[in-house]
Amino acid sequence: xxxxxxxxxxxxxxxxxxxxxxxxxxxxxxxxxxxxxxxxxxxxxxxxxxxxxxxxxxxxxxxxxxxxxxxxxxxxxxxxxxxxxxxxxxxxxxxxxxxxxxxxxxxxxxxxxxxxxxxxxxxxxx
Numbered sequence: 001x002x003x004x005x006x007x008x009x010x011x012x013x014x015x016x017x018x019x020x021x022x023x024x025x026x027x028x029x030x031x032x033x034x035x036x037x038x039x040x041x042x043x044x045x046x047x048x049x050x051x052x053x054x055x056x057x058x059x060x061x062x063x064x065x066x067x068x069x070x071x072x073x074x075x076x077x078x079x080x081x082x083x084x085x086x087x088x089x090x091x092x093x094x095x096x097x098x099x100x101x102x103x104x105x106x107x108x109x110x111x112x113x114x115x116x117x118x119x120x121x122x123x124x125x126x
Contacts, residue, residue: 015040015041015044015045018037018038019037019038019041019051019054021037022034022035022037022038022041022051022054022055022058023054025037025058026057026058026061029061031057031058031060031061031062032058032062034054034055034058035055035058035059035062038051038054038055042055049074049075049078049079052074052075053071053072053075053082053084055071056068056071056072056075056085056088057088059071060088060091060092063095065092065095065096068088068092069092069093072085072088072089072092073089081112082112083108083109083112083113083115083118084109084113086105086106086108086109086112087105087106087118087121090102090103090104090106090109090121093105103122103123106118106121106122106123107122107124109122110122110124
């Protein structure tokens, strides 16, 4: 009887291919397609922070802010010095109408990596 879970015959190489395909889908503005591929990768490799960060970006691009927030939070629990994750979480909070939480993460991002975009968003002179 054939396996119906979607994981039969999947190898580590298949997961890498899915991850790369998800990157391409996100770049092509198909975040929901990217999420579907990343769901499979994360189901088998829940510890894969890169896949979680990419899925968080895809959720954000699809305006699924609560799932994006949860994924960015998981990434930051594992990598508290990830400036991009702080910045992206701040953008998620900003879009969710939570400016105080956004400001905190914008400032953390800028402190960790003083890129012009992060510094501008941090508004340290406020």
